Amino acid sequence: MIIIRATRYNKNTVSALLGSLETAGARIYDDVLVISSLSTEELGKIPLGKHVFLFSFTTLHREHAYEDVKTLEKLFPGSSFIAGGPHASGDPEDTLSGGFDIAIRGEGEKWITSHIGGLKSLGLSQGIYGPEPETCSLDAFPPFPLKEPRYGLYIEITRGCPYACSFCQTSKIFGIKPRHRSVENILKYSETMITNGLTDLRFVSPNSLSYGSKDGKGINMPAIEELLSSLSKLVKGKGRVFFGSFPSEVRPEFVNDATMALMRKYCDNDNIIIGGQSGSDKVLKLTNRRHKSADIETAADTALRHGFKVNVDFLFGFDFEGKDEALQSAGLMARLVKKGVKIHAHRLIPVSGTKYYGQKDTAIRPEIMAFLRKHHGKGMVYGNF
Numbered sequence: 153m154i155i156i157r158a159t160r161y162n163k164n165t166v167s168a169l170l171g172s173l174e175t176a177g178a179r180i181y182d183d184v185l186v187i188s189s190l191s192t193e194e195l196g197k198i199p200l201g202k203h204v205f206l207f208s209f210t211t212l213h214r215e216h217a218y219e220d221v222k223t224l225e226k227l228f229p230g231s232s233f234i235a236g237g238p239h240a241s242g243d244p245e246d247t248l249s250g251g252f253d254i255a256i257r258g259e260g261e262k263w264i265t266s267h268i269g270g271l272k273s274l275g276l277s278q279g280i281y282g283p284e285p286e287t288c289s290l291d292a293f294p295p296f297p298l299k300e301p302r303y304g305l306y307i308e309i310t311r312g313c314p315y316a317c318s319f320c321q322t323s324k325i326f327g328i329k330p331r332h333r334s335v336e337n338i339l340k341y342s343e344t345m346i347t348n349g350l351t352d353l354r355f356v357s358p359n360s361l362s363y364g365s366k367d368g369k370g371i372n373m374p375a376i377e378e379l380l381s382s383l384s385k386l387v388k389g390k391g392r393v394f395f396g397s398f399p400s401e402v403r404p405e406f407v408n409d410a411t412m413a414l415m416r417k418y419c420d421n422d423n424i425i426i427g428g429q430s431g432s433d434k435v436l437k438l439t440n441r442r443h444k445s446a447d448i449e450t451a452a453d454t455a456l457r458h459g460f461k462v463n464v465d466f467l468f469g470f471d472f473e474g475k476d477e478a479l480q481s482a483g484l485m486a487r488l489v490k491k492g493v494k495i496h497a498h499r500l501i502p503v504s505g506t507k508y509y510g511q512k513d514t515a516i517r518p519e520i521m522a523f524l525r526k527h528h529g530k531g532m533v534y535g536n537f
Contacts, residue, residue, distance in 0.1 A: 153183060153184065153198070153201075153203045154184045154204045154206065154272070155184075155205050155206065156186045157187060157205060157206065157217075158186050158188045159213070161209070162237065163303075164356060165208040165236075166186060167295055167306075168260075168295065169208070169260065169264065170296065171293055171297050172260070172264045172265055173265075173268070174294070174297040174299060175265055176264065179299075180297055180299045190220060190223055190224070200228075202228065202229075202230040202231050202232075203228055203231045204233075204234060204272075205224055205228075205231060205233050205234065206235075207221075207235045207237075208237030208260075209235070209237055209238070209240075210237065210239055210503060211239045211242065211501065211502075212501055212503070214239050214247075217239075217250065218250035218251055221233050221252060225251065230274075232254070232276065233253050234252065234253065234254040234256065235252040235254070235255050235256065236256035236263075238321050238503060239504050240255040241256075241505060242504025242509065243505070244257055244280040248278075254278060254281060255281070256280075256282050258283025258284060259282075259284060259287060259288045259311075259325070260282075261292075262288055263284065265293075287312070287327055287331060288311070290309075290311060290331055290332065290333040291334050294341065295307045295308050296341070298344065301344050301347075302350070304348075305350075306354045306355060306399055307342065307345075307354075308356040309333045309338055309356065309357050309360075310330055310331065310333070310358060311330065311358075312327045312329050312330040313330065313358040313368060314328045314329070314368040315403075315441070315442055316328055316440060317429075318506060319439055319467065319500060319506055319508060320506065321503055321504070321506060322358050329367075329368075330365060330366075330367070332364055335375075335378055335379050335382055338379065339383070339386055342387070346386070346390050351387070351390060351391030351392065353383060353392065353393050353394065354398070354399060354400075355394075355400060356400055357400045359400075359401070359402055359406060360395055360400045360402050361396065361403070363376050371408075376411070377414055377418075380393065380414060380415070380417075380418035381418055392420035393418065393419050393421075394419065394420060395418075395419045395421065396425065397424055398425065401427045402424065402451075403426075403427055404427070404443055404447040406451075407450075407454050408454060409458070415460075416458050416459060422459075422460065423460060423461040423462070424455050424461075424463070425463045425464075426448065426452060426464045426465065427464075427465045428445075428465055428466055428484075429465060430467065430468075430473075430477070430480075431445045431466075431482070431483060431484030431485065432473070432476075433445050434477055435470060438472055445480065448484065448488075449484065449487065449488065452464060452488055456493070461492075462488075462492075462494070463493070463495075464488055464493055464496065465498065466481065466495055466496070466497050467498045467499075468516045468520050468537065469499050469513065469515070470500060475519060477517075478517035478519040478520045479519050481520055482519050482523045485523055485527075489527055493532075494534065495524070495533045496535045497535040497536075497537040521537075
């Protein structure tokens with residue numbers, strides 16, 4: 153059988169894998185199983201024999217994946233273990249040394265569908281595969297399996313990001329040229345979700361407001377309005393549309409009166425998440441963000457003016473972030489909090505495939521930590537910091 157190891161961190165991957173396997177002719181339950189843990193109950197679903205185990209994980213969770221492989225090797229000797237996702241893409245050699253037979257770099261849909269015979273027969277050679285010479289068309293692969301729409305928590309509408317921020321893997325895995333799922337395709341799977349009782353529609357994108365943009369740097373207002381108005385008509389009386397909120401965010405320079413007015417007209421979310429990352433222009437420049445700190449405050453003011461509750465992402469722990477930069481970030485956060493904005497604070501994780509991979513963790517500056525602790529207790533700061 154083909155067995156997918158699901159965790160709380162790879163839900164989107166599990167949905168995409170199941171959709172791809174179904175496209176290739178694999179039958180869920182007959183050919184494919186999903187296990188959410190290595191508990192006795194979950195392991196009891198797997199028949200004795202040799203199987204193919206599919207994993208997807210980040211650098212942060214690599215050790216857990218390697219421990220799982222050791223356990224499963226003992227229980228199902230002769231099985232094959234295949235890893236994809238962020239860590240395998242960024243450091244396939246480490247992935248193999250952790251016990252996997254195959255590491256897949258880049259997008260997995262084409263590889264999975266073209267190697268379905270080898271998966272079923274355990275006939276694949278060990279080593280590193282990918283990335284595919286051509287990137288995937290999102291319309292060619294479903295965001296979740298039609299046999300089991302319950303896995304369809306979100307619909308991925310865009311892949312690829314032109315900004316290539318130095319701390320992020322997205323551009324390295326999916327490329328810098330954006331690809332968008334068509335409105336017709338999005339509506340098709342949205343309708344399937346609603347029919348199956350999944351009435352809150354949420355979408356995955358590196359930047360929600362870049363939908364339809366050819367280069368990902370401009371705003372395609374007609375495309376965004378076509379998408380949102382079509383979704384609004386589809387869900388009327390049956391569901392809700394969430395856009396620019398969890399699990400995706402928007403870049404600050406894409407927040408303006410026109411885009412906010414569209415979201416207020418067609419969407420149901422009362423909040424928006426803006427990717428700010430730092431209040432220091434030096435940090436923003438060195439991390440290749442390609443916007444200014446002033447853009448963050450302007451975006452927050454605009455969203456607030458249109459009636460949204462605003463959350464702003466900040467990222468801390470860069471080794472070049474000195475006292476001056478920390479005070480600039482603390483100052484921006486203080487101004488935002490005073491306006492009612494919540495701060496979503498993150499600590500830098502040196503993930504594979506980025507320039508920081510292999511570096512030791514850098515402590516968050518005390519000037520920033522003091523602010524975060526003070527306002528966390530007031531409910532204005534949240535996140536893993």
